[in-house]
Amino acid sequence: MITKGYKQLCAEAEAEIETLTVAQAVELLDDAEVEIVDIRDIRELWREGTVPGSVHAPRGMLEFWVDPESPYYRELFGSGKKFVFFCAGGMRSALATQQVQRMGLQPVAHIEGGFDAWKEAGAPIVEKQRK
Numbered sequence: 001m002i003t004k005g006y007k008q009l010c011a012e013a014e015a016e017i018e019t020l021t022v023a024q025a026v027e028l029l030d031d032a033e034v035e036i037v038d039i040r041d042i043r044e045l046w047r048e049g050t051v052p053g054s055v056h057a058p059r060g061m062l063e064f065w066v067d068p069e070s071p072y073y074r075e076l077f078g079s080g081k082k083f084v085f086f087c088a089g090g091m092r093s094a095l096a097t098q099q100v101q102r103m104g105l106q107p108v109a110h111i112e113g114g115f116d117a118w119k120e121a122g123a124p125i126v127e128k129q130r131k
Helices: 006-016 022-027 042-048 059-066 091-103 114-120
Strands: 018-020 034-038 082-086 108-111
Touching (some): 006 091, 082 114, 091 114
Parallel strands (some): 018 108, 034 082, 082 108
């Protein structure tokens, strides 16, 4: 039997990380020192679109892409920029943000309510094409 469920994990993550509203995140779209990172599964991007200018870093690879010692390292994560993560509803991104922050990646934040809140607020969306 588990001793800690996803709700508690997410609440603990939220207590440790910076959380941005959709309005705050929209203000960062044109900031060259900020990368908006979509951690959803690629099929979610194909189905629903994504945030304009965002980069895709699938949740399952994130820690490997962030770690310079990993064979999967992506130089983007060594850029010194602020990284703002989002998922569909804000739970995966809260946990992901907590994890990369614990790894030492700074500064980081996530978008409250994720892409669902983004769409609900009427923020801009772009279609993601299959490659």
